[in-house]
Amino acid sequence: MTEIKEIGSLCSLDDEGYIINQSNHKKINNKFSEVIRLINESCLSALPKEIHSIYIRGSVPRGLDIEGVSDGDVIIVTYTNPQELHLDWVEETEQFIDQKVSFINGVELGFSPLSEVEESKYCSMIPFILKTYGICVYGANLISKLPDYKPDSSLANEHLIHLSSLIDKAKHDLMGNNDIEDIKDCCSWIMRIIVRAGGALVIVQEQSYTRDLYPAYELFSKHYPEKKQEMRTALWYAINPLSSSEEILKFLDYFGGWIKAETEEWLKVYNPTREIHLPL
Numbered sequence: 001m002t003e004i005k006e007i008g009s010l011c012s013l014d015d016e017g018y019i020i021n022q023s024n025h026k027k028i029n030n031k032f033s034e035v036i037r038l039i040n041e042s043c044l045s046a047l048p049k050e051i052h053s054i055y056i057r058g059s060v061p062r063g064l065d066i067e068g069v070s071d072g073d074v075i076i077v078t079y080t081n082p083q084e085l086h087l088d089w090v091e092e093t094e095q096f097i098d099q100k101v102s103f104i105n106g107v108e109l110g111f112s113p114l115s116e117v118e119e120s121k122y123c124s125m126i127p128f129i130l131k132t133y134g135i136c137v138y139g140a141n142l143i144s145k146l147p148d149y150k151p152d153s154s155l156a157n158e159h160l161i162h163l164s165s166l167i168d169k170a171k172h173d174l175m176g177n178n179d180i181e182d183i184k185d186c187c188s189w190i191m192r193i194i195v196r197a198g199g200a201l202v203i204v205q206e207q208s209y210t211r212d213l214y215p216a217y218e219l220f221s222k223h224y225p226e227k228k229q230e231m232r233t234a235l236w237y238a239i240n241p242l243s244s245s246e247e248i249l250k251f252l253d254y255f256g257g258w259i260k261a262e263t264e265e266w267l268k269v270y271n272p273t274r275e276i277h278l279p280l
Helices: 030-046 090-100 125-133 153-160 163-174 180-200 213-223 225-239 245-270
Strands: 051-057 072-078 107-113 135-139
Touching: 030 051, 030 072, 030 090, 030 107, 030 135, 051 125, 072 125, 090 107, 125 153, 153 180, 153 245, 163 180, 163 245, 180 213, 180 225, 180 245, 213 225, 225 245
Parallel strands: 072 107
Antiparallel strands: 051 072, 051 135
């Protein structure tokens, strides 16, 4: 069982209010060199002509990783749309790397087409993540070419526009599911989304942003003190996922239903036409 720790921080902003990427190769713990090597070799072996560049994101390139808790989050930019590629090797590769190294809580390989990453007129999550949280570990580095981002309604929309459908997907995946590990993975996944969505609901008021769970919970609680306990429960489930589908579904019906309704109110104000991406 992992206790909730008051760790993480809000993104630093420059003088013009743009988010500063605090990732740096020098901050990466030396023990991750082997992980990065395995990731690069596996991807290049499977897709030798399709890889444009590979990026590590999250706590690792910021030097904030916690042994046994932090994930190895990877974004692989491909020339071809990933939906057209054969990616049946990915799960096996993730499991192989997980077995080789014990100090990370799994490796997740995500894929994005070059065309999406090069988007510069609208706020889009993948280029945003690369620009503000990523570091290039292979190929032609795109980060300096990406637009700058502010903590504003366009960014908040990225977390909120799909929230209802993601909660519904989690509920669908949990119903009748008896696979304990799959249930726990789903629980951790949807609770992280909910906690970050809570932070997104108040981005405009706070003019602050974080992907770190605890500070996102704190930002939310500042504006929704009456829902502080429920969001703390979501935070707890994110790091200590339940193995009971029934208990997770109860929580998603209750608090998930509330945050879906609150998100709809936010969208009525900031994105009444329900655009998928808002202009920068």
